[in-house]
Structures are given as C-alpha cells and as structure tokens.
Amino acid sequence: xxxxxxxxxxxxxxxxxxxxxxxxxxxxxxxxxxxxxxxxxxxxxxxxxxxxxxxxxxxxxxxxxxxxxxxxxxxxxxxxxxxxxxxxxxxxxxxxxxxxxxxxxxxxxxxxxxxxxxxxxxxxxxxxxxxxxxxxxxxxxxxxxxxxxxxxxxxxxxxxxxxxxxxxxxxxxxxxxxxxxxxxxxxxxxxxxxxxxxxxxxxxxxxxxxxxxxxxxxxxxxxxxxxxxxxxxxxxxxxxxxxxxxxxxxxxxxxxxxxxxxxxxxxxxxxxxxxxxxxxxxxxxxxxxxxxxxxxxxxxxxxxxxxxxxxxxxxxxxxxxxxxxxxxxxxxxxxxxxxxxxxxxxxxxxxxxxxxxxxxxxxxxxxxxxxxxxxxxxxxxxxxxxxxxxxxxxxxxxxxxxxxxxxxxxxxxxxxxxxxx
Ligand code: GFB
Numbered sequence: 001x002x003x004x005x006x007x008x009x010x011x012x013x014x015x016x017x018x019x020x021x022x023x024x025x026x027x028x029x030x031x032x033x034x035x036x037x038x039x040x041x042x043x044x045x046x047x048x049x050x051x052x053x054x055x056x057x058x059x060x061x062x063x064x065x066x067x068x069x070x071x072x073x074x075x076x077x078x079x080x081x082x083x084x085x086x087x088x089x090x091x092x093x094x095x096x097x098x099x100x101x102x103x104x105x106x107x108x109x110x111x112x113x114x115x116x117x118x119x120x121x122x123x124x125x126x127x128x129x130x131x132x133x134x135x136x137x138x139x140x141x142x143x144x145x146x147x148x149x150x151x152x153x154x155x156x157x158x159x160x161x162x163x164x165x166x167x168x169x170x171x172x173x174x175x176x177x178x179x180x181x182x183x184x185x186x187x188x189x190x191x192x193x194x195x196x197x198x199x200x201x202x203x204x205x206x207x208x209x210x211x212x213x214x215x216x217x218x219x220x221x222x223x224x225x226x227x228x229x230x231x232x233x234x235x236x237x238x239x240x241x242x243x244x245x246x247x248x249x250x251x252x253x254x255x256x257x258x259x260x261x262x263x264x265x266x267x268x269x270x271x272x273x274x275x276x277x278x279x280x281x282x283x284x285x286x287x288x289x290x291x292x293x294x295x296x297x298x299x300x301x302x303x304x305x306x307x308x309x310x311x312x313x314x315x316x317x318x319x320x321x322x323x324x325x326x327x328x329x330x331x332x333x334x335x336x337x338x339x340x341x342x343x344x345x346x347x348x349x350x351x352x353x354x355x356x357x358x359x360x361x362x363x364x365x366x367x368x369x370x371x372x373x374x375x376x377x378x379x380x381x382x383x384x385x386x387x388x389x390x391x392x393x394x395x396x397x398x399x400x401x402x403x404x405x406x407x408x409x410x411x412x413x414x415x416x417x418x419x420x421x
Contacts, residue, residue, distance in 0.1 A: 038117060038205040039063055039197070040075040040125060042171065043212050048084055049358060050381035053231065055212050060227045062190040062217075063109045066197060073110045075117045075205075076102075078172045084287070084324065085357035093172050099358055101232040107265060108230035114172055117205075126203025127180040128167070129196070130155050131213035134185045144188035146196060151183035155209060171207075178207065189215040220417045229264040229392055233362055240351060240359075241366035248343050249320060251277025251370055258370055258393045268421055269394035276395060279318035279343070280310050281371030283364075284333075284404065285380045286325040296378035296406040300329060304336035306375070306404055314373050317341055322364035369393060375402040376414070384414075391419040 041059045043052050059074065066072040078093035088094075095113045096102055105111045112120075135152050157169035157178060167181035180203065186192060192214065197206060218224055232238075245251035253259045257275045261267045282303075289297050298306065307319050318341040323330060334342045345367060347360050365382070368374055369389035376383025383403065390400040397416050405411035 035071060035204065036120075037070050037072050037203075038075050038112075038121065039066065039072055040077070040114075040117070040205065040207040041211040042077050042207070042209050044210055045080075046083055047212060048381065049079070049082055049361065050385045051212065052079075052082075053385060054216075054381060056231070057224055057227045058190045058214060058216050059208070059211055060105075060109050060111075060230075061223050062193060062197075064223065064227075065191055065194060067109065069198065073112055076105075076111055076113055078114050079358060080172065082358075087352075087357050091173060094356075094358065097234060098355060099234055099237065099362060101234055104232040104264060105230050107263065108227055114174075118174065121205060123174050124177045125179070125205045125207045127182070127200055127205075128157065128169075128178040128207040128209060129182050129184045129193075130157075130209035131184055131186050132210065133213065134187060142187075144192045146184050146186040146188065146192060148182050149185040152185075153210075155183075157181055176207075179203065186213060189217050191217050220420070222420050225419050225421065228388055229267065232264060233366060237355065237359055237362045238366065240347075241363045241370075244345060244363065245277060245367060245370060249277050249279050249318065249367070251279065253370075256370055260393070264392075267392070269392065269419065271394060271418075272396040274390075274394040274396075276372035276399065277370050278316060279320050279371050280307070280314055280316055280373040280375070281320045281322065281368035281386075282307055282404070283368055283374075283376040283380065283383045283386060284321060284323040284325060285377035285382060286323060286329065289377065289380065293378055294406070295408075296411070298404050298406050300333050300336060302406075303404055304333055307337060308340070310373060310375060311340055316372065318343060320344070320367055320371060322368050365389065373399045373402075375404055378403050378406065378411075384417075387414065387417070388419075391417070 039059070039062070041055070043055050047055075063072055063074045076096040078095055079099070080093050081088040081090050095115060096105070097113065102111065102113070130151065132149070132152050135149065155169070156171060157167045159167050159181070167178040169176055169178065184196075193208070200206060216224060242252070255275075256277050257273055284303055285297065311317060311319060319337065320343045321330065321333065322345070325333075330344060345360070345364055347363070352360065361382070365386050366389070368386045370393070374386060374390060376386060387400050397418060401414045401416045403411070403414050
C-alpha cells in the first residue's frame with residue numbers, strides 16, 4: 001500500500017515538474033495542454049468600429065477551432081483613436097470592457113484584455129504574421145492558400161540588428177518584441193490559418209496583423225451567430241440606453257417585449273415576439289458616406305420624406321434619429337419633420353467624458369435596436385450591427401432589414417441575415 005502511495009506522489013511530482021518546465025520554456029510541444037497560448041490580432045487602422053466587431057467574430061471562430069487542440073486564449077485588441085472617433089485623444093487606448101461585457105465574451109471562447117496579456121507575458125510575442133493579399137492580385141481561380149512573401153504594405157515593425165533577430169513595433173501604445181516576423185499573402189477564410197498556427201509550435205503567442213484580410217468561415221451561420229450573441233454591450237451602456245428609452249421614448253423591455261435572458265446561451269428567440277417601443281428609429285449615416293456613396297445616401301429632404309411616410313405607415317408620431325451628421329444638419333432635419341416628435345441622444349458631459357464617441361455610438365445602436373421599426377443606411381456596418389441586435393431580440397424581419405433610399409425613389413433593400421442556432 002505504501003508503495004502505491006509513493007508511486008502516486010512521484011507521479012504527481014513528475015507532472016508538476018513537466019508543467020513548470022513547460023511554463024518556463026519559450027516553446028511548448030503539442031500536448032503540453034497546461035500551458036496557455038495566446039492569439040493576438042489587429043485590424044487595418046482605417047477600419048471603423050463596426051467592421052472591427054465583424055473581424056472579432058472571424059477570429060473568435062478561429063480560436064473556437066484552436067481550443068480543440070491547445071489551451072488558446074484570444075487577446076482583445078484595445079480601441080484606439082479610430083478614424084471616426086474624433087474626440088478620442090491620439091495615443092489613448094480603451095479596453096474592451098468599456099464597450100462590451102467581457103464575461104459574456106468569455107462564455108464563448110477564452111478572452112483577455114491586452115493589459116492582462118502584458119501582465120502575464122510581458123511585451124513579447126513569439127510570431128507575428130502580417131496578412132496581405134497576393135501582389136499579383138486575383139488570379140480568377142478561388143483556392144484557399146497562403147505563402148510567406150515580401151511585405152507589400154506598410155506595417156509598424158522594424159528589425160533591430162544585433163538583438164537575436166527580433167523585430168520591434170508599436171502596437172496599441174506598447175513596443176512589442178517579436179521573435180519571428182513574416183508577411184503572409186493569403187486568400188481564404190479564418191480557418192485557412194489553422195495549419196499555419198498549428199505548425200508554429202515554437203511560439204506561445206501569435207499575432208495576426210491585418211486580420212480583416214481573411215473572410216468568415218461561415219458568415220451568417222450557427223457559429224457566426226453564437227459569437228455574435230456573446231458580444232453583449234457593457235452594463236453601463238445598457239443602463240444609459242435603458243434610462244434614455246424610458247425618459248424620452250416611453251420604452252421599456254417589459255412593454256416592448258424585448259427582455260433577454262441573463263445568459264445569451266439560454267436565449268432562443270421566437271421571431272416576431274418583440275414589439276418594440278412606440279417610435280421608429282433611423283440610422284442616418286452622413287460624413288464619409290456622402291462622399292463615398294453619394295447616390296445611395298439621401299439628401300435631408302428625401303430622408304425626411306421617407307421618415308414621414310414610415311411614421312404614417314406605422315401609425316406613430318416619434319422618430320429617434322441616430323446620426324453622425326453635424327448638429328446643423330440634424331436641426332434642419334428636425335425642421336423638415338415638424339409636426340412629429342424627433343428625438344436624438346445627447347449624452348451628459350460626464351458620460352461623454354468617460355465613454356466618449358464609442359460609448360455614445362453604442363447607446364445610439366441600443367436605442368435603434370429597441371424601436372418598433374428600424375431603417376438604416378446603405379452598406380453601413382453600423383446599421384448591420386443594429387439589424388443583428390434586432391434579430392437577437394426577436395423582431396419581425398420586415399421591421400428590421402430596411403434602408404433609406406438615395407437618389408432613386410425605390411431601391412434594393414438589405415439582405416435578410418436571419419439568426420440561426
Ligand atoms: O462603425 P463604422 O465602421 O460604420 O464607422 P460604417 C462609423 C463610425 O461613425 C461609428 C460613427 O463607429 C461611429 O463612431 N457613427 C456613424 C455614429 N453613425 C453614427 C450614429 O448614428 N451615431 C453615432 N453616435 N456615431 C464604415 C467605415 O462605416 O464603412 C469603414 O468605418 C468603411 O471605414 C465601411 O468605409 C464601408 O459601416 O457606417
């Protein structure tokens with residue numbers, strides 16, 4: 001009996017030594033399940049908030065596949081001064097918890113903030129792969145492929161001679177040291193990267209740069225929606241939107257039939273069960289969209305006419321307007337809609353100070369999501385994310401997948417991306 005006890009003790013000690021050894025090593029063999037491995041990713045600096053949310057889903061589903069083989073954790077890239085966030089100071093970075101419920105994200109795949117990564121691992125990364133398209137362009141034949149190639153676009157990293165071949169680069173306000181640096185031409189989807197990552201056994205942590213280059217494994221499918229549902233907004237933003245809906249729009253979850261379960265994994269909607277608050281919501285995208293999509297973006301006069309028609313059709317008198325338009329344009333729109341109640345979200349300066357442009361945009365999105373009827377802007381990812389939120393809440397699709405027409409009186413309406421479980 002004593003002998004069995006001794007064997008157990010020796011075996012446990014052996015396991016401990018193995019784990020310590022693995023944790024101290026720069027590289028880990030496959031099967032060293034104990035050790036954490038980290039996937040970091042970044043997106044082209046020019047991309048907006050809502051496209052970045054889409055890239056998260058692509059990468060989250062890559063990590064979903066990776067955790068079947070190893071102990072991977074996704075590192076959430078901080079939010080910097082994005083192109084549209086004109087009030088965010090250059091060089092300041094916000095964590096995901098400012099905008100999202102990180103505990104909810106963790107119910108789908110293991111994630112940590114970048115700051116926690118730095119605390120755990122320091123400012124080192126094993127391998128960085130900066131994604132790019134093929135220099136020769138589209139060859140006319142679709143095949144999933146990737147190849148290590150000379151870099152064809154600007155990146156943040158530089159080689160420092162004499163320092164064991166490492167590369168260095170500013171990433172989210174921190175200088176990161178990268179052991180192996182590669183530019184990777186790729187044509188494919190998130191899981192096209194699986195063999196590359198699985199083969200890179202030397203690196204505990206891997207950074208994928210320009211992650212928007214890869215497509216979704218299955219846009220609009222079951223795994224897309226699961227990751228999407230896990231992206232609940234942070235409580236302080238939900239609470240602000242709830243207060244605003246109650247005070248300004250006579251809207252609350254009980255009357256609107258938009259209550260959600262505490263855990264999104266317990267939620268299965270009955271389509272059409274949500275009623276929504278007694279207002280229509282409009283996402284009226286302006287700024288760069290007027291330049292880039294002129295024919296598809298309505299003038300204020302045309303927008304007002306479409307809003308009036310909808311109010312009459314829905315037998316409502318209140319319109320909530322979410323827009324990036326300058327204040328004067330919003331005032332002009334209000335004048336064009338005289339006779340109706342026109343509501344716009346204006347944050348308290350303290351709230352603005354804390355959560356800035358990103359927080360305000362999310363409050364706008366939440367309020368739009370809870371309306372009886374929503375109409376968005378052509379090809380705007382801001383509008384798409386609202387449509388998804390309404391799918392999650394259980395609205396009838398006819399009240400969701402609508403967009404304002406530009407020059408033409410009638411125009412093609414958005415595709416209906418219905419939720420699937
Ligand atoms: O989110 P986003 O990628 O959507 O960029 P799009 C638009 C940004 O503008 C938002 C602000 O993240 C907000 O900061 N914004 C737009 C708004 N509409 C509103 C609004 O109604 N309320 C508030 N508070 N803020 C993308 C571009 O724009 O379109 C990409 O960012 C690319 O660069 C893509 O051009 C096609 O999809 O509308």
